[in-house]
Amino acid sequence: MTESTKNSDKNGLTHLNAAGEAHMVDVGQKAVTERSATATGYVEMQPQTLQMINDGNHKKGDVFAVARIAGIQAAKQTSQLIPLCHPLMLTKIAVELTAQPELSRVRIEATCKLAGKTGVEMEALTAVSVAALTLYDMCKAVDKSMTITGTTLVAKSGGRSGNWHA
Known part of the structure; x- marks a missing residue:
């Protein structure tokens, strides 16, 4: 069985083997390259909620600072959250x-x-997701209508597939 057969199913999904079973991809033979990924997302809210955050008047403190730290922590913990990362x-x-x-x-x-x-797309997406959830958590008492939207990968570079931009 070739390496590509062991690491992908008949549809080319690398986290499934030929029998359709989930497994962690073996990246041992891949070359080390510089890799990066950027993701974005949005938290929509009432104008007065955003004004409160911008003015620094939230009772819980600096919402952006806490969400930023949460996103950084989440990126570092991605393999603990996403089973095959x-x-x-x-x-x-x-x-x-x-x-x-x-x-x-x-x-x-x-x-x-x-x-x-291996790439860092999941880490960037996880950072955005957890930062958005943290912002939501900090502001939910004043705005229950907030919506998290548009979380997406916008760019990646490095690796065998090269560069990609949305």
Whole structure:
């Protein structure tokens, strides 16, 4: 059985073997390359909720700082949360939250980087997701109508498949 047969099913899904069973992909023979991934997402809210966050008037403190730290922590724990993800030695995790008052939302962007044998897309997506959930958690008492939307991978670089942009 070839390596590609062992690491993918007949449809090319790498986390399923030829028998359709889930397994962790063996990346041992892959080359180490510089890899990065960027994901974005949004938390939509009432205008007054966003104003409260921007003005620093939230009783729980700096909402953006707490959400940023939560996103960074989440990226580092991705392999503990997503069953078939490899534990990675990330060299950079950047999480930025930007108020977009004209749209009544917060934009969250996370970028993860490393030199390794597997990509960091899941880490970037996890960082955005947990930052959004943290923002929601901190503000739910004042705005139960918040919505988390549009979490998506927007770019990745490195590895066998090369660069990709949405």
